[in-house]
């Protein structure tokens with residue numbers, strides 16, 4: 001069975017209203033905060049959170065998924081390291097990330113993390129295998145393309161922080 005991963009399967013279950021409501025105590029969209037408060041969060045999910053007046057409760061499968069993540073490896077993604085390039089062509093713009101994975105069987109991808117009217121930010125994620133493999137780490141080239149009519153500036157979020165890519 002697929003190991004649940006915080007950024008892929010847990011964090012998307014928490015809405016903006018959920019985050020806002022718990023902000024006085026901790027951040028429901030932050031890995032370390034959710035780990036530190038995982039037992040209390042599960043207890044509330046099984047009791048009366050989120051309240052019915054604001055879209056709750058969660059379907060049982062979501063609660064089970066949260067519990068499976070909490071009681072398991074509490075897996076998360078890593079921010080990747082790469083060399084980035086932006087190529088603005090006549091029909092499409094391509095973002096390329098090249099490098100070598102930090103260990104064998106690590107998978108990586110670029111994904112749109114957030115956007116505004118004037119900018120878009122891509123994040124580079126690496127996912128480790130559940131069981132470390134002994135073979136040699138592989139080189140990678142990852143790409144994402146979109147129509148060149150989209151002329152917004154591009155930012156990259158990776159292990160070095162968030163920087164403009166020009």
Ligand code: HEM
Nearest residue numbers: 013014017018021022028037040041044045049050051054
């Ligand atoms: C971790 C411990 C938690 C505590 C102590 C807690 C406590 C509370 C309290 C006292 C209220 C206000 C009373 C009410 O409306 O029933 C509330 C509201 C709410 N809670 Fe929680 N809660 C917790 C976790 C969660 C979680 C995990 C979620 C979402 C997954 C959540 C979502 C909400 C929402 C959406 C509201 C309504 C906010 C609003 O009306 O603007 N809570 N919570």
